[in-house]
Amino acid sequence: MGSLGSVTKSQLNVLIPSVIFGLVLSFFSIKSLDVMLLGEQYAKSMGLRVRNARFLVFTSTSILAGSITAFCGPIGFIGIAVPHIGRLLFKTARHKILIPSSLLIGSIVMLLSDIVSQMPGYESTLPINSVTALVGIPVIIWIILKNRKFSSV
Numbered sequence: 001m002g003s004l005g006s007v008t009k010s011q012l013n014v015l016i017p018s019v020i021f022g023l024v025l026s027f028f029s030i031k032s033l034d035v036m037l038l039g040e041q042y043a044k045s046m047g048l049r050v051r052n053a054r055f056l057v058f059t060s061t062s063i064l065a066g067s068i069t070a071f072c073g074p075i076g077f078i079g080i081a082v083p084h085i086g087r088l089l090f091k092t093a094r095h096k097i098l099i100p101s102s103l104l105i106g107s108i109v110m111l112l113s114d115i116v117s118q119m120p121g122y123e124s125t126l127p128i129n130s131v132t133a134l135v136g137i138p139v140i141i142w143i144i145l146k147n148r149k150f151s152s153v
Contacts, residue, residue, distance in 0.1 A: 002073035002128045004114045011071050018067040025060035026099055029053065033095040075110070076129050077136020082106040084139055109135055 007015065032053035035043045043050055065079065086101035087093065113131040 002075040003125075004072055004110065004128065005118075005125075006073075007071050015067055015071045018063060022060050022063035022067065023103075025056060025063065029056045029060060030095045030099060033057065034093075037093055074129065075132060077132045077140070078106055078110060081132075081136040081139035082109060084143055085109075 032043070032048055035046055035048050036050070036053060040050055043053070068075070082105050083098060083102045086098050086105050089105070090097050090101055092098065109132070110128075113128055113135065117126040117128045117131045119126060
């Protein structure tokens with residue numbers, strides 16, 4: 001059910017390099033992500049190799065999500081909610097700001113969720129997914145309501 005406490009020191013020797021590699025790849029994709037915000041045709045006209053950019057983004061995302069899921073288990077809502085929280089706080093779509101802010105906000109939310117899931121004063125622990133859902137579900141509902149288009153039928 002996802003936990004930060006089950007990762008051993010020997011597992012960290014594998015996890016840390018894979019996360020660093022994924023982060024480096026994601027930082028290399030910042031400019032191409034910003035160009036692709038304007039559309040695929042515009043990105044092509046700017047000289048961006050869209051296929052290569054997509055491959056880089058998918059590779060970095062797969063490495064990051066896969067390595068964290070492999071060692072910590074599935075932890076829902078962080079990857080969906082945190083970038084939107086960063087976009088809301090910093091009021092920008094520039095990935096040069098969003099990627100580092102997502103790292104920082106995601107770390108803070110995960111640590112706070114882990115503290116809450118261990119329920120200080122109790123011997124039992126909650127799955128961290130249940131705590132991250134308390135943060136993620138309202139954000140997702142807000143995104144849906146914000147993007148909802150009312151049609152007059």
